[in-house]
Structures are given as C-alpha cells and as structure tokens.
Amino acid sequence: MTTRTAPSSTRQFGKAFSRYPWLYSLIMLVVLLVINRSLQDNLFELFAVNGNLRVWLPAMLLAAGQTMVVIAGGIDMSVGGILSMCNAILATQIPSDATAERFITVIAISLLAGLAAGALNGFGVTYLRLQPIVTTYATSFIFSGIALQILPEPGGRLPRDVTTFFRNPIGDAVPVPALVIVGILIFWYVLTRTRFRQYLFGSGSKAEAAYATGVPVSRVRFTTYLLSGLFAALAAVALTMGNGTGNPRAGDLMTLPSVVAVVLGGTALSGGRGSVIGSLIGVAILGSISNVLSFAQIDRWVRPLTDALIIVVALAVPGVFALVRRMRR
Amino acid sequence: MKIAPIELTVQRAVKRYGGVVALSNGNLDVRSGEVLALLGANGSGKSTLAKIITGVVAPNEGDLRVDGQAVRFSSPHAARKAGISAVYQELSLVPDLTVAENIWLTHEPLRAGTLDRREMQRRTADLLALFSGAMRDSLSPETSIHTLPPDEKQIVEILKALSFGPRLMILDEATASLDSRQVDRLFNLVGQWKRDGMAIVFVSHRMEEIFRLADKATVLRNGESVGTRAIAETTERELVGLMIEGMHEFERRPPSAALASAPVRLKVEHVTGHGLHEVSLELCDGELLGIGGLQGQGQSELLLALFGALRVSGHVTISGEEARFKHPKDAMQKGVALVPGDRASEGLLMIRSILENLQLPSWREYGVPIRMKKAERDGAQVAEELRMVMASLDAPVNSLSGGNAQKVVLGKWLLRSPHLLLLNDPTKGVDVGAKSEFYELLNQLRDRGTAILFYSSDDDELLGLCDRVLVMHDGAVRAELAGDGLNRTALVAASMGAAG
C-alpha cells in the first residue's frame, strides 16, 4: 500500500473531477462571476448579493429536490406545479395580520401538501411502474389545477414583518437566503454520510444489481419523490416570503430550469452520479448568465438566443473534456 | 476464523417458466467443510438450481432445508440472512459506487447512525489483501467499479459475498473471467474457507477445476439431478457419461462429394481480442461449419468480429481477398450476412412491418424514389420461400410467432443473396416445427453453395446438421470434430474442457 507511485498532477485532477463532478460547474461559475464583476462593480456588495440569492433561492430548492430524484434514476416534472400549489396555499391562508402561530401552522400545512404531492408521484412511478417523465408531467397539471382552484387570480399579502425579515440581511450582514443555502448544504452533507446515500446512488446506477444486493430500490425511489415534493414546498415558502404574495402560475416556468441546473451541476440524467452542491451551482450559473447578458446590454432581440447558446456550451463542456481524454487515449 | 456449521438439502425442486420446465427434479445436499460441484450441459438446469438456493428464483415445488428446517427464500436478502451468499455470474455490482461501497452495500459499518468510512476502508483493504499479488496494486477501496476490468470486478464480487460472513457460498461460474493466477488464489482461499467450516457450491464448466476443488459432484441432465459422485471415486469419463446418458445420436446427412473440391470462402488465422485467443478456421462454399461449446465461450464474439462489429487482431480473408471490416456495412458489401440470436434487440424493429424489416438492409437497391412494387414482389417471394405464416407483408413483426419472426431476420439477409452466412444461435426460443423448416432452409442454402458458419447452443443441431464442428472454450478453438469423431460424447467432453 505504501509503495504506490506518486500520481501525476493531471491524474490527480482527473480523479478530483470524477469524484466531484461539480468542479467543472464551479469553474464555469467562477468564470461567469469574473465576467459579471467586470461589468458590475457592486456585484459582491450586500444589496446585490442579497437580491441575487433571494431570486435564486426558490430555483435552488427545486433543483436540490430534483437532484435526488435524478440520482435515483427518475425525473420530477411536477416541481413547478407543486411550487404553485404551495404558493397558493401560503398566500391565501396567511393573511397580512396573521399571528406567528397561524403562520407556522400554514407553513407546516404547505410542507405536508408538498409531501403528499411527492407521495402521489412516488406511488405512480415506483408502485404503478409508470414512466417517471410522463407520470410527473401529468401530475403537474393536477397540482397547478389545485393552485388555480385555491387562488384563481394572483394576490394575497403576507404580514409585512415576514417579508421584511426575509428580504433584509440579518444584522445588515448576513442574507437570509444564504442561511437557507447553508442549511441545504448541511442537509446534503449529513445525507451523504448515511446509508441512504449508498442506496440512493446504488438504485440510480444499476437498479437490478442494487436490488440483488438487498437495497429496497422502490422504497428509495419513493423517498426521492417525497423529498422532491418537500423541497418544492420549501421553494414555495422561500418564494412567498420573498415577494409576499401568491400567483397560481408561479411555478409554470420553473420546472425545466430545475432540470437544466441539475445537469449543469454535473449530475447524470441517467442516474447514479451527481450532487446537490452541483445543482446549487447550476442555478447560480443560469442566474449569472442572465445577469451577464443584462449588464453587457446584449440587444434584447438577440438575448434569448445568446442565453440558449451559452447554456448549450456550458452543458457541452464536460462532454468535450471527456472527448479530448478519449482521443488522447 | 470459525464458521458456524450448516447443512443444506434440496429435494424434488421444480421450476417452470410459463410452459417451459427449467428444472423438473433438482436435488442436492451440501454441508460445512465440503465443496459440491454442480455440473451439466447447456440447459440442464444447474443455474436454476443454484438460483433457488440463493433466493433469486422461487421454486414452484420442492423442499429446501437449512439445518433440517424447511425454508423459503423470497429474495437474495432472505437467503443471506440464513447465511447463504452467492457470487453471481451476472455481476451484482453497482458501477458508480466504489469498491468499498459496493462490498458493504446494505451492511455498511455505521458509527452514530452515519457511515463509518474509515472502518469501511479498513475492512475493504483487509478483504483486498486476500487477492494481493493477483491483481493490480493500484486497486484501492476508493476505486470506482466502472473503471475496473472484468477480472477485478469478479474478485470484488467474490469479496462482497464473503463480506456477509456466509456459512454457505455459491460460486456460479466465478472463475470464468479470472486468469490462472487469480484462479489459483481463489482455490487456495476456498480451501481455507472449507477448513474453517464453510460449505461451498461450485458451478463450473471446467472439468479440470472441478477435479481440483470439489469433494463431490452432482450432475444434472434435462432439468433433473441424475447422480452424485464423490470426486475421489469418479472419472471425467463417468461424469460426462452421466451428463449425456440416454440421449440419442443423430443421423447426419453425408457431406456432399463436391465439398472436397469447393473453393475456400473464408479463412481465419490467429484472430485475437475481445476474449478470443488465436482462433483459426477455414470454411468452403457449400459447407455448414458448426461452432459449439458452452455458452459464452467467445462464439458470438467470433461471429461479430467476422462481421466487422468488433475489432480484433489477426488475419481474415474472404475468397482469398484480405477482409478488414471496420463496420458491418463493409462486411455486407462483401456478401457477408449475420443473423443475430436476440431478435428483439439486434435483429428486428418489432413494431414496424414485415416488409420494412425484410428490406431494411436492401433499400439502397431500389433507387430513389423507392421502386415499391419491386420491393414488395421480392419481399413476397422470400416470404414464400421461407413459408412464413403471416397476415400480410404490412403486418407488424410483433404479430408473428417466434419462429416466423426469426424467418424475417433470416429473410432480410437472404434478400441480399449472401455468399457467407453467419448464424448466431438463431433457433433460441423457436418452436420445434419452425426449427425443422429452418433446418431444411439451411440445407437448401448449403446446396446452393452458400458458406455457413453456424453457432448453436443446441448440441442436437450441431450433431444433426453440420459437416464439421469447432468446439470453443475460453475464447479458443479447443477441438475440431468431423466424421466419426463428431459425436455427443466428444462434443460434451470438449465443451467441458475435459482431456480427450
């Protein structure tokens, strides 16, 4: 064991990249932030950091939940619908003069609603054996339908104290969303140190092998949909506390970006490989791309195209690296 | 290390898949400190019997007892709890997890409810040490499984089974991808485990290994346990005899006289790679050359290599012309056709029409725009020739029976009138009636002068149809059987790697 030859530095890098697939994404994000900073002097000042993190936070929570589903070999196309549904519950049930008790109760109810939605998805996928993409796409209409039922038109207003607390850095120094992000990271850190982590990756990497070894694959997959529903509900809480209101279509445009962020973060859509850390970085990449384009004053007609091109390039980078490595061999 | 004693018996185990009986009367008996070999020809039911013991397959009938208590395993997990763990032939490893994570999956060492990675590394290193010197030093507990070569995967699989601390271990073809050094190491370990009181069931194709390792052998034939012998008191000849006893010999049609003067169509010299070792053969026009041996000995790889789908080293000539195919389309241009064994995944577009499937490789011949009338006429003619039973040429292939679907696979190549036909176990899962029509067709093609290389997992077909048979073992041609030498005893003996 002690006589191993010292590995070359490139191999060392290769090892690090295969161990932490989000390193590519981190490099990409740093590059984008450097560009962004060169166009925006106050990028790292408190107001800008707080604002960016607040806008990104719901997407980060969605992507975090999505990551676990994808690692276990599934996909959840209903996260936007669940977000809309929980947003509608929160906005209608927390009046602007709500007591703290009421506030906490409604948050608990919306988290339960998210879990119930996840349970429905998990039941369809793991026990009825339906295709994940079709099942969750179909259920997304149920959830957004419920959202419209609860809240037919945008509205509702949370207590000012709530939004003021959420929108303003604690002690004029620490943005609340940053604390939530730290919370997600701690959650992931702890999860990856449990046996569930092995089951999660095992089920996604090769379900038959994991099953033959005694991994309860169905239960693991069911749990990932539960977690995804819970994280979508948390995303709704973050969104509602941020803007203080509800919109039954709040999540309509949020599902696909959550998948894109997961992939940008180095998680394989085929399952078995990935990290929530990468997905958080993926959301930051998507947000930074849009900010860079904004500050570079790219003509508004060209912006959707530029936006899409950069995302495609970002998605292709790991593939290009792998191609180069294959060709060298 | 002392292992708690165990005694396992199986009596009258039956397993049916639909109407097919895979095992009609499985019996075995093994106890602590004993190595039992299970052997039998292809389809004899030995794998099914092994899977019943490990809980992968639930028997329809029969009596399974551990230490005299009747048991029923609903899953591999249940069997493991009873102290039985298996080394599978189809690997049960998860590619994206590391060596350590795979070995300890579902029984990870924990500390305060979280993974104790240091302990996991330590224990894994201890296990890997059992094979140190027989594999790369760089293999560490942290290595991802998907980066390992097949032999090291197999070793990890063995260590994984061992990590459960079993009282009984089943090694199902565990040596197939190991090199001789690794096999030696494994056998030393098995000896050690045996002395520690473990019971071992050893399923193998290799007669030589059985005689080295086993204490006794149970032979299966046609789904039935036909006898158990103590190794010390038996011979290879006796075991082979048990495996084939009572199976009748086939009347073979005599090779045509013209064969002697027929030109050599295919010449293969020293083909190596993808598990093949120095394969050489010659095939004349109008000759039906069989390839036999146990399944998975390189037969499919050889055919795929000749078809340009696998890259190998060596020298191949077709009609005296050097043939270096980089892609199946190169092979097709030279008049080579391959009929694959797995129809659904390799040969057919199941939901498309019969005509489309028949013409798939040939559309080029019909110009732009496609001369549809002619394509239909040719398709109908082939269907007629093959006596295909179908609603119409426009019916989807998945509306056909297995035999007729196989005819479509064959028909699509016949439309190209190949000079060299490669058949990769084409009658697997085909009913008897369709088989005999298929044999007739092969004979017709042979009479027309087509050179045919025919791999079959069905020994009867090889014995009944072929002019010569090459028996493959471990990727090499182990024996060439022809004339009187082409008989069942010789075929089975050569398949098992038995001497003489």
Place this chain on the structure above:
Amino acid sequence: MRHKMLVVAAILAIVVLGIGAVSAQETYTIGISNSFVGSEWRTQMIQNIEDTAAELEEALGIDIELVIESEDTDAAGQEQQILNLINRGVDGIIVNPGDAEALRLTLEDAVAQGIPVISIDQEVDGEGVVNVVIDQSEWARISARWLAEQLGGEGKIVLIEGFVGHPANTARMTGVEEVLADYPGIEVVGRETGSWDQATGQQVMSDFLASLPEIDGVWTQDGMAFGVLNALRTANPDVWPIASGEARADFIQAWGEVVEENPDFQTIGVVNPPGVASDGLRVLVNLLQGKMIDAEQLAGPYGNTLYVPLPLVIVSEDFTYTDMEGNETVFEANFDEALAEAAEMPSAYTLDGMLTQEEVDAFFVAE
C-alpha cells in the same frame, strides 16, 4: 502643411467644445422593465418610449440613456430585471409589471434607494410607486354604453372576456356590469372567456351563434373582437348582432370591408393606447427634474395612480357618451380617418394616442 494644421486645430476645437457641451448636459439613465414580448402592443410601448426620449432630449437639452430589460419571463425573472436596474444605478425605472403584487416589494426597494418608479399599464400598490395607466373600467364602460344605446336598452347579449382573474379583465368586466345595471331590458344570455386570443374568440362566438337562438349584441375586447367579426362573417346570420370592436389596424380594415357590403354595419373601437409608456416617461423625467406631482391628481385604488384620459374612440357615427357621474362627452364620427391610418400600418398595430408635455405638466404642481 500650414493648411493641414489649421484643419487639425479646428477639429480639436470642435471636439473640446463638444465635450464641454456634453458634460454640461444632464444625463438620465432610465431603466425599462418588460416581462412579455409576444405582442405588438408591447413593441409599440417600447418604441413610444424611445421616440419620446429622443423628443425630450431635444426639447430639454438633456441626455437620456435607456436601459431596456425586455424578455418573456415570470415574476422571479422580472424581479431580477429590476434588481439589475437598481444595481446598475439607474436614475429612474419604468415597469410594465407581469405580476404587480409580486413585484411590489422590490419596486419599493428601488424607491427606498431614491429611484423613482413609474408603473405603466398596471397599477402597483407600492409605497412611492407612481402608476400611469388608463382607467380600464372606464375604457370598458364606453363600449358597453355604446352597445346598450345601440340596442335601445333592450335585447339579449353575450359577453366574451379575457383571462379570468387577470386584474385588467376584472376591472373591465366590473365596468361593463356597472353600465348594464342601468339597462334592465338587456339580458346577458352567455358569458365565456376568449383568453384574449383571436382564434379562441372566434371559436367562442361560433359556438354562441350555433347554440343560442337569439343574440342581439356582443360585448368583447381587444384581439377577440376580430375573432368575433370573423365568426359573424363566416356564419353570416340574417340579422347580425351588434358587436363592440377594437382599435387594431386589422380590425379597422375588416370593418371597412364589411361596411362596403353592408352599409348599416356599426361597431366601436376604444383605443387602449401603448402611448401610456410615453406618458410615463414624461412623468418620470418631470420627477427627475425635481417637479412635484399635484396630490389632487392622484387617484385609484391605492391612491398613487395618474389616470391618463382615453385618447381616441373610433365610431362611424357621432356618439354621445354619458359617464357614471352623468357627464356627457361627444365622440365625433372618425372612422374614415382611422381607416386611412390603419391602411398604412402593420396588421397588429394598435391605433395610439399620447399626452403632450403640457397635458403631463398638468399632473404636477405649477412652479
């Protein structure tokens, strides 16, 4: 040689003077935030801002730099637009909010940082935000009143509305209901959403024609009116119901075609002007120049709205409109002029109107 030196000196002088002149001018950086690009109305809206900015630069001797954030996005995306405008340090913001309530707090943040915010087209309940909009209820009341008068206060009508739950639709339908309350002889026999979509409007009208035995009138709005007209032309019933119309170029042209075949045909187009964007810019520049809004002029549900009068009502015969307070306004027949204007415009162009600087100044405290 000497000659060349002179030329160089002259150029230098011009450049130096030019720089001097520029630096003497006030520069306003104004951010525009728009969350929907799929309509000609929004395109005209932005065009109006650009045109009026150029006009103001000329008239006031100032520089206006426009930073336009315009893309299809949701509330979160528009919040990011506003944050980027704030971070860029713009002097003022004009926003057409996709979700007025969801943007409220972020717009208040902008105001708190000393950036005046003008919301056009939609009213925002934000402290310090100034809304510059038309009165959507009044907009709907004019055509509803016209329809009721045309019917002589008697008959069966159908209503085809926009997105149910959208604030603008809610305001408009409230206006329609207020007017209809004055005419007990008018019965609403059908009410359906056409989703502000021409094809859906046409489908809904065709269904009404097929399923209802008698329809005397149709009240609808925006692009759906063209769909209704198409449905009528296709079905061509013996007696056409009287239908409200709109002010888009393609509708006006079709109106002209129908009149040629059927001289009795009448409808009404009340302009919902993209010009409010121009009005909003003028209000913003006034604020930036230190003028004070006359508190008397502020109205609306949140008390922070400047209502822009409706600039144009297209009718082919004079129409005397009575508002809810009983004030009368006469809209003179102007269809021929509108038709002439529409003929030169792209089909989705909305006939427009905007306030002059004097009219905008009237919102402010006189100096």
